[in-house]
Amino acid sequence: xxxxxxxxxxxxxxxxxxxxxxxxxYWIPALHAEELxxxxxxxxxxxxxxxxxxxxxxxxxxxxxxxxFCAHRGVSLWFGRVEERGIRCAYHGWKYDVTGQCxxxxxxxxxxxxxxxxxxxxxxxxxxxxxxWTYMGDREQQPxxxxxxxxxxPAEQTYTSKRWQESNWLQALExxxxxxxxxxxxxxxxxxxxxxxxxxGNEYNLNDLRPFFEVAEADxxxxxxxxxxxxxGNYYWRITPYVMPSFTLVPPRGDHPxxxxxxxxxxxxxxxxxxxxxxxxxxxxxxxxxxxxxxxGVHSRNIPGTYRPMENKDVDxxxxxxxxxxxxxxxxxxxxxxxxASLQESMGPIVDRTKERLVSSDTGIIKARQKLRKAVExxxxxxxxxxxxxxxxxxxxxxxxxxPQEQSFIEACRDDLRARPGVAHTSV
Amino acid sequence: MTTPQxxxxxxxxxxxxxAEEARFRIDRPIGGRAALVLALDDEAADVVxxxxxxxxxxxxxxxxxxxxxxxxxxxxxDADVAxxxxxxxxxxxxxxxxxxxxxxxxxxxxxxILGEQLEVAGAVSALRPYARNLMVTSDEDDVAEVLTALxx
Numbered sequence: 001x002x003x004x005x006x007x008x009x010x011x012x013x014x015x016x017x018x019x020x021x022x023x024x025x026y027w028i029p030a031l032h033a034e035e036l037x038x039x040x041x042x043x044x045x046x047x048x049x050x051x052x053x054x055x056x057x058x059x060x061x062x063x064x065x066x067x068x069f070c071a072h073r074g075v076s077l078w079f080g081r082v083e084e085r086g087i088r089c090a091y092h093g094w095k096y097d098v099t100g101q102c103x104x105x106x107x108x109x110x111x112x113x114x115x116x117x118x119x120x121x122x123x124x125x126x127x128x129x130x131x132x133w134t135y136m137g138d139r140e141q142q143p144x145x146x147x148x149x150x151x152x153x154p155a156e157q158t159y160t161s162k163r164w165q166e167s168n169w170l171q172a173l174e175x176x177x178x179x180x181x182x183x184x185x186x187x188x189x190x191x192x193x194x195x196x197x198x199x200x201g202n203e204y205n206l207n208d209l210r211p212f213f214e215v216a217e218a219d220x221x222x223x224x225x226x227x228x229x230x231x232x233g234n235y236y237w238r239i240t241p242y243v244m245p246s247f248t249l250v251p252p253r254g255d256h257p258x259x260x261x262x263x264x265x266x267x268x269x270x271x272x273x274x275x276x277x278x279x280x281x282x283x284x285x286x287x288x289x290x291x292x293x294x295x296x297g298v299h300s301r302n303i304p305g306t307y308r309p310m311e312n313k314d315v316d317x318x319x320x321x322x323x324x325x326x327x328x329x330x331x332x333x334x335x336x337x338x339x340x341a342s343l344q345e346s347m348g349p350i351v352d353r354t355k356e357r358l359v360s361s362d363t364g365i366i367k368a369r370q371k372l373r374k375a376v377e378x379x380x381x382x383x384x385x386x387x388x389x390x391x392x393x394x395x396x397x398x399x400x401x402x403x404p405q406e407q408s409f410i411e412a413c414r415d416d417l418r419a420r421p422g423v424a425h426t427s428v
Numbered sequence: 429m430t431t432p433q434x435x436x437x438x439x440x441x442x443x444x445x446x447a448e449e450a451r452f453r454i455d456r457p458i459g460g461r462a463a464l465v466l467a468l469d470d471e472a473a474d475v476v477x478x479x480x481x482x483x484x485x486x487x488x489x490x491x492x493x494x495x496x497x498x499x500x501x502x503x504x505x506d507a508d509v510a511x512x513x514x515x516x517x518x519x520x521x522x523x524x525x526x527x528x529x530x531x532x533x534x535x536x537x538x539x540x541i542l543g544e545q546l547e548v549a550g551a552v553s554a555l556r557p558y559a560r561n562l563m564v565t566s567d568e569d570d571v572a573e574v575l576t577a578l579x580x
Contacts (some may be wrong), residue, residue, distance in 0.1 A: 366574055
């Protein structure tokens with residue numbers, strides 16, 4: 001349960017809001033790199049943290065992310081032409097470069113310097129892995145580039161998809177921290193999904209539906225451990241890292257690739273979900289990559305040419321009651337991603353947390369909210385840099401491991417929870 | 429898909445969700461949780477005393493060293509969650525006894541261990557078998573935060 005004012009504090013991310021200011025201290029995903037595939041390709045409209053922007057790639061390959069609307073009369077630059085060193089407004093031909101600087105105002109005399117006085121808001125846009133990242137905060141405070149392992153490994157070892165979720169970012173993120181729903185909502189996928197099935201860990205998952213949870217602090221966020229009974233009195237642990245503000249990793253299964261998410265507010269009622277799979281030590285197989293493209297694992301099956309999932313609100317998520325009855329899917333919705341999204345969207349655009357009834361297995365969510373609130377307040381009131389900004393905080397891993405009862409997962413897995421180039425992840 | 433396609437109009441109400449409308453959802457009184465909060469050592473007792481000064485719906489606070497176990501058992505009669513608060517010196521035996529009593533009565537157990545991970549490793553091991561939900565935190569505010577979230 002949260003008070004109304006705290007719920008609003010955490011869920012509103014537009015310019016000038018405290019949580020919006022927090023998000024603007026991080027590099028965050030702005031586009032999938034495939035959206036700007038070549039120099040001078042068509043521009044892309046980007047709404048992020050409630051700001052309307054236009055992304056383009058100029059003739060020299062430089063990425064630009066600038067205000068969507070022309071400084072002249074406010075028309076959208078999405079209709080513009082990307083041409084030599086910039087984008088030209090389709091209305092009267094004003095031209096801007098990737099820094100937002102106006103280069104030409106054709107209606108002015110040839111020797112006029114009027115254009116030098118015109119500049120649009122612009123943010124850096126940098127490709128790291130499959131993602132174009134932006135930093136929308138104070139340039140003086142700009143941190144080092146992201147160092148998440150999924151974006152650091154060679155291209156053949158990683159795959160990223162993107163989908164639109166019609167809910168506030170926080171209820172989507174909370175699904176990534178809450179391990180307790182997996183044994184229920186996703187139980188069908190553990191048996192059949194090509195990116196999950198066939199591991200010993202699944203047996204532990206399905207044999208023990210009442211896991212114990214343990215939450216521990218990390219430099220950049222949290223580690224949430226879920227433990228279940230294994231053989232000989234040992235415990236099977238699944239350890240989920242959360243890096244602030246909105247990055248989570250799912251614990252691995254066998255030698256399957258490791259997956260995770262980055263939730264980015266489009267505005268207060270919509271979210272971009274960047275979902276990735278990577279393997280730290282080997283290339284993804286053609287079969288694995290194809291399964292990801294087809295929306296298996298934690299990826300979505302999108303309407304071609306869009307990032308909107310086929311199983312969306314307009315079509316009741318294509319719910320299949322017969323499959324639900326047969327137990328193939330617990331909720332009747334196909335695919336892990338849309339099983340989550342369908343329920344999170346059903347909570348409403350911004351869930352009213354004054355009305356929820358949390359239980360003690362929600363401790364991870366309670367702690368994550370508290371960390372976010374404290375970070376927002378410390379930044380707003382004292383200018384304190386939030387956890388997760390430092391790229392060193394990005395170098396985490398999830399893990400799945402069997403440990404003796406008396407061992408602490410955080411101590412026993414100290415190395416397993418660190419990204420180590422060339423070293424396989426710890427998995428069962 | 430084997431389910432016959434139904435008219436899309438059937439989902440119009442779900443599609444029409446708005447943030448404002450959320451105010452009218454679950455429009456019934458929401459009761460609190462009857463929480464028993466037990467400090468397992470002296471340092472934890474100081475924390476629990478400070479937290480107990482805040483207004484709570486029905487949470488009851490105890491020090492393991494100050495009350496006979498039989499009284500704690502009696503207090504469990506109408507509790508639905510038992511929360512153990514500990515620091516490095518946690519009394520594992522009391523935790524075990526309380527957890528057994530809770531298990532017999534179907535009462536959820538949780539533990540908050542206050543301190544740096546390395547310093548409280550012993551307490552974490554002692555409580556792990558008995559608390560279904562365990563949080564290790566250096567932030568004392570988490571005790572009140574968890575109780576508030578649970579409507580204790």
